[in-house]
Amino acid sequence: MSALEFVRKTLAYAFLLLVTFLMCFPLIWALSTSLKPARDVMATPPRLIPSEVTFANYRNLILGKEQYFRADQTYVPTTAAPQHFTTWFANSVIVSAGSTLISIVISTLAAYSITRFRYWGRRIIPYFSLLGYMIPSIILVFPMFMVMSGLALTNSLWSLTFGYVSITLPFCMWLLWAFFRGIPIELEEAALMDGASRLRVFVDIVLPSALPGIIAAAIFSLIVSWNDFLFARVFINSIENLPLTVGVMHFFEGVHVDWGLMMASAVLMTLPMAVLFMLMQRHLVAGFGAGAVKG
Amino acid sequence: MSAESSPADWKKADTRIGILFVIPFAIAALLFMVYPVIEAVRLSFYEHNPLRPEASEFIGLENFRTIFEDALFWKSFQQAAVWTFCSIVLQTLIGVSLALLLHLPLRGISIFRGLLLFPYIVPTVVIALIMQWMLNAEIGVVNWSLKSAGLIDENIYWLATPSMAMLSTIFLNVWKYTPFVTICVLARLQTIPLELYDAAKVDGAGGFRRFLDVTLPQLAEVLTVVVIFRTIWTFNKFEEIYLLTKGGPGTSTFNLAIYSFEQSVANLRMGVGAAVGVVMMFLLFAGSLIYMRVFRFDEDDTA
Amino acid sequence: MDDKIKRNAQPFTRRKFISDMAVLGAGATALPAWAQKPSAKTGTVRVWGEPGPYGGVAVDAMNEWAKKFAPGLTFKLETLAWDGVYIKLMTDLAAKNPAHCISVESPIAFQLMADLMLEPLDDVVQKVGRNRLVDGVKWEYWGAWKGKQYVLPAHHQATQMVVRTDIVKELGLGDPDKWSWDDMRNAARTISEKKKDVAGISLALGRNLCTDYHFAALLHSAGGRMFDPANKFEVVFDSPETVEALDYVKSLQPYMPKGAVSYSFLEVVDSIVTGRAAISFYWGRPYGRAAEENKPVFDALQSYNHPRHPKTGRRSNWNDFQGWCIPKSNNQYVDEVKAALVYYQTSPEWLVRYCHSLMPNVSPVYKDVLNNPKLMTHPFFQTKKDTIMNYYVNSLPHSSSTGNEMLKGINPLAGIVHGRSILAQTVQKVVVDNWKSADAAKWGAKEMEGVRKANLRLLGGVG
Known part of the structure; x- marks a missing residue:
């Protein structure tokens, strides 16, 4: 040197x-x-x-x-205070995992479908997802609240799970569509010619090669739903159904803030995503390269 | 190598499976994406008080008239523009610089990569809380550090003076989303063929020259996309501002999202809030159209 | 019981406390038969309360009732942050899922009451005892509308002028109890000039409820009001009195902490407790915190009625006549909540406990509680008796709130004005955007007129 x-x-x-x-x-x-x-x-x-x-x-x-x-x-x-923290944590895990699971399953199936089959309207789905991807939550939150209210789901973890689907589904779709387009189709065709069923092909060939994209989409989805504040603020009323982001706001007890406690909750709130991020960092960058950004 | 270029018979036969696969998406999209948007648009033509849903009344364009005549709407619009512009410029400059830095072939660079991309995954609530704590004028560590470094004499009221509050929200936004730019640029950097650089080296181009001649043109496309995306998102951000300043002091950090939320919740005028949402949607559709135009991506569906 | 607590250096456990209370409860005043009617209902009774320990005490009392008479029921407290009341109210009501029992600030209770969303409580008042109120208050202050009582008193909580007497004495600023507006401003100026790192006065100027309340007290002192209940609730905010109050706030601003323009409840208390401000308007909360966190400040703090307006002579405070109310829609627990309320409101022990939970913030509303020897066992009575009596009793002749301006009539529109932060925004136009006070008053009046027009139904029959 x-x-x-x-x-x-x-x-x-x-x-x-x-x-x-x-x-x-x-x-x-x-x-x-x-x-x-x-x-x-x-x-x-x-x-x-x-x-x-x-x-x-x-x-x-x-x-x-x-x-x-x-x-x-x-x-x-104490009224609001720390005894709810673990509950909020669990709620956050449940709704983030739930909405991610729903979004990923739905968008994987759909991405496969629109990149491998021909039918009317399939081309519109990516555009549509892109637009959905752009729409800010502030526009969706109150109408979604009314939908949930109509379904008698407000103040439940279901309302949040579905609410987050409305944010995560479009970009999972967008990302996976881009990803699936990039997967060479020859292998599948060969298998199909050999007489394998569609389902077999999907499970054995397509899913494994789509896995990096699916992981990337899942991570983004988890991050987005874990981090959301607005939907939770509007949808959830009882303290034990809150996710972390809104729950910790209760540590502002009117005339007293315990900053030590507040910062500890900030650290714990960041931790799961941090671990996930460390483990999956490679896939994240790959995901960005493939889908979130064209080119 | 796309679907339509493959001439296999089995394809048509199982189009039905394809449709079956897309049905869950269709249902979810209708229920959770299309319907709320339609509902938002519908609401914008109604006077709707959430405490009295049964008294909801169609009032035509009245809500739009209300917002267009409201000085605060225009102020919010203008502030959102300033906020967005500053955030995007800073994010892009810092983001590209960081990406170049992280692209260096150094041992252990992946650790730095991880750490520098980290802010992107930190919940907005967390960074807003931390910033409230750090920027506290009297007991915050930021003022203390600046003071002991001799940079300032008087405490700066980061969240209590209009210009500083704007600066603080911009800082939060830049801190959190610069990694997005970095990740995108870094991903692209890794795909630039090394031969291009070698050729430039042979031509005797220096480091900076190589950046201008080789790197930048290669990054142009990804940067355009990133800037368009980030502009649309930043313009409509809610939590980043709401959690740090609630739009204050006064209304000096209001943007359209905060304005809409205030109308819907504090004023209980859901219709007015929805009308603001419709305006925001128009803006973002315009942005998306630019994006689609620039990349003509209807044509490269078969790429 | 209280002596025991005082002597006992060991922290109490919740279980111990409840068992103590159960013993006490058994010995409490004879309970009306009506409150002893057993209920076989099951489930959770949701109770909204503001942040603070007293709501928890009341709910513990209700649970004690449940344990005896409705073992299938659990009362559960949901804390509403002051600034989060509206979003909670909106989402809960829109989802047709309101709480079964609510304790909120009176302006909001009045709004709900006039909107006929509450259950009349005259029968409860009858059982609790109509003659128990302390002198100087009326049942309607808590919430009566068109001859019916809708709100049962929980407490009253007035703001007082909180003063660092050590500083005032040191600088020879006179007796704070005799201060006029000008005297207070002069004191604030002198303190700001003479004391390093201490602001003369700390008021909330942010876009929040605390600012609404601080300003309302000044507005009422000056003789100004927002609405005139005697004249169809016409807006009377665009007045010289409003301008005067705004000018006064503006003239105090140089002696406030610079951050005051974003201050809310928390920051004001912080500034008092940490010794960064010498004068403020506040409820009794700073005392508890100062006693814990800053003993010298605690020792030097005293509260007085607000400064006297030079012309009107008024010393209006903000008094929140806070009470319990029962939303009537989708409420399957009306009878149970009523019985539980009677149970706790007829138990002096629980009521004393309620007041003790946050001294001297929540003032007793019943004579028998105010005069209860047990109330005096609180240690604050030894050092802060005058201050406590100011909060408890001497504040009452000067009490006021936007929901009942200068005690001249209930106005159900005030809650909406607060929901929209109209007062705070008016103040901010002056202190942040440097508007002329007259223009800000006009702006505020226009907003209030909008509120009035949009909510005429609340005034129906009266206006």
């Missing part, structure tokens, strides 16, 4: 480290706050590395905090 190249590489690394630190700083700060004991959270000067690491905030979130006490030690039942 020449000296010049060494300098360039060092510079590149230094720059990368700096950029990465800045980009990740909000999350690092959240993590740091969440690990501080209550008295240090508001301390000035603020410290990045907690003087003492405590998991109290996480423990309160996961195990529930039955009550807290005022100075006068009278009993104060």
